[in-house]
Amino acid sequence: MQADEAPGAAFARDGRLTGERHGPALGHLRIRLDSGTSLGPGKANLLEAIGETGSIAAAGRRMKMSYKRAWSLVEDLNAAFREPLVASSRGGSAGGGAALTPTGERVLVAYRAMQASAEAAIAAEVAELRGLLAEPGFGDMSDEK
Amino acid sequence: MQADEAPGAAFARDGRLTGERHGPALGHLRIRLDSGTSLGPGKANLLEAIGETGSIAAAGRRMKMSYKRAWSLVEDLNAAFREPLVASSRGGSAGGGAALTPTGERVLVAYRAMQASAEAAIAAEVAELRGLLAEPGFGDMSDEK
DNA sequence: CTGCGATATGTTCGATGAGACATATCGCCA
DNA sequence: TGGCGATATGTCTCATCGAACATATCGCAG
Numbered sequence: 001m002q003a004d005e006a007p008g009a010a011f012a013r014d015g016r017l018t019g020e021r022h023g024p025a026l027g028h029l030r031i032r033l034d035s036g037t038s039l040g041p042g043k044a045n046l047l048e049a050i051g052e053t054g055s056i057a058a059a060g061r062r063m064k065m066s067y068k069r070a071w072s073l074v075e076d077l078n079a080a081f082r083e084p085l086v087a088s089s090r091g092g093s094a095g096g097g098a099a100l101t102p103t104g105e106r107v108l109v110a111y112r113a114m115q116a117s118a119e120a121a122i123a124a125e126v127a128e129l130r131g132l133l134a135e136p137g138f139g140d141m142s143d144e145k
Numbered sequence: 146m147q148a149d150e151a152p153g154a155a156f157a158r159d160g161r162l163t164g165e166r167h168g169p170a171l172g173h174l175r176i177r178l179d180s181g182t183s184l185g186p187g188k189a190n191l192l193e194a195i196g197e198t199g200s201i202a203a204a205g206r207r208m209k210m211s212y213k214r215a216w217s218l219v220e221d222l223n224a225a226f227r228e229p230l231v232a233s234s235r236g237g238s239a240g241g242g243a244a245l246t247p248t249g250e251r252v253l254v255a256y257r258a259m260q261a262s263a264e265a266a267i268a269a270e271v272a273e274l275r276g277l278l279a280e281p282g283f284g285d286m287s288d289e290k
Numbered sequence: 291c292t293g294c295g296a297t298a299t300g301t302t303c304g305a306t307g308a309g310a311c312a313t314a315t316c317g318c319c320a
Numbered sequence: 321t322g323g324c325g326a327t328a329t330g331t332c333t334c335a336t337c338g339a340a341c342a343t344a345t346c347g348c349a350g
Binding site: 056057067071088091093096098 | 324
């Protein structure tokens with residue numbers, strides 16, 4: 001348990017659509033899948049962390065969630081799509097591991113693209129709404145566990 | 146209690162971002178407010194219904210939720226913004242009523258605009274993801290109560 | 291001044307979901 | 321062959337949420 005903090009996080013790890021880098025965290029994109037489950041920043045970040053760490057457990061630690069929860073999110077995702085997004089293996093020298101399948105990578109890339117374009121698309125209205133809010137303060141960044 | 150189904154619903158009453166008119170209901174836009182509460186299709190539709198019916202109770206009936214729930218959603222919204230989005234009055238010949246404030250209308254219009262532009266922005270990826278889903282079927286339209 | 295209809299608010303109960311533990315299993319490697 | 325580390329799963333509890341029920345209040349109309 002030492003390869004947790006992978007170095008090269010290519011793109012932003014958070015699922016916010018703020019229109020700006022900082023700020024009170026406005027706007028989340030969530031895709032509702034037919035199965036009833038949904039794909040939001042939480043699952044997307046988890047997928048990314050799995051791809052980087054090669055382990056569900058390490059990804060769960062990074063996201064500060066229990067292994068159980070991380071695993072059940074992965075189970076949901078795998079069930080929602082025709083092909084699994086995460087391939088896992090038990091045993092072995094490292095004890096086991098997990099990795100993104102090609103489908104998993106496609107889904108993650110697609111989500112990031114949607115996140116980016118949606119962010120750009122709603123930036124103007126986000127700015128307008130921000131001016132109408134009650135708490136002007138900044139207490140937040142509860143990064144969707 | 147008969148003015149429920151108002152006639153002139155200017156724009157789409159649902160909060161989906163499908164990219165197409167029909168289909169399995171992909172994509173929801175949700176704005177996370179600082180207060181912890183969020184503004185999604187449910188509250189947006191409720192706001193619209195209040196504006197059309199002039200009553201929290203009637204809007205609640207249309208959305209198939211209890212008055213208590215509708216009222217508490219309104220309370221959340223009013224608390225989240227500096228000025229209330231819904232102004233209500235008790236008593237009177239009609240028993241009372243509620244209406245959108247100018248701020249309320251601004252917020253609703255802004256949400257609809259975000260919804261529309263986000264829908265357009267993510268259409269391509271939505272189509273791609275749809276091809277990867279497990280259930281190709283169409284059982285859904287649980288319009289976010 | 292009494293009744294009506296809608297707002298405003300509290301309480302209670304069942305379902306749902308997350309968190310905390312507790313194991314079981316697997317495949318390498320010393 | 322026994323230990324290690326990670327996956328895979330079950331169970332229990334507790335907080336939270338919503339549905340349902342119960343009132344209380346208000347202002348006008350009759």
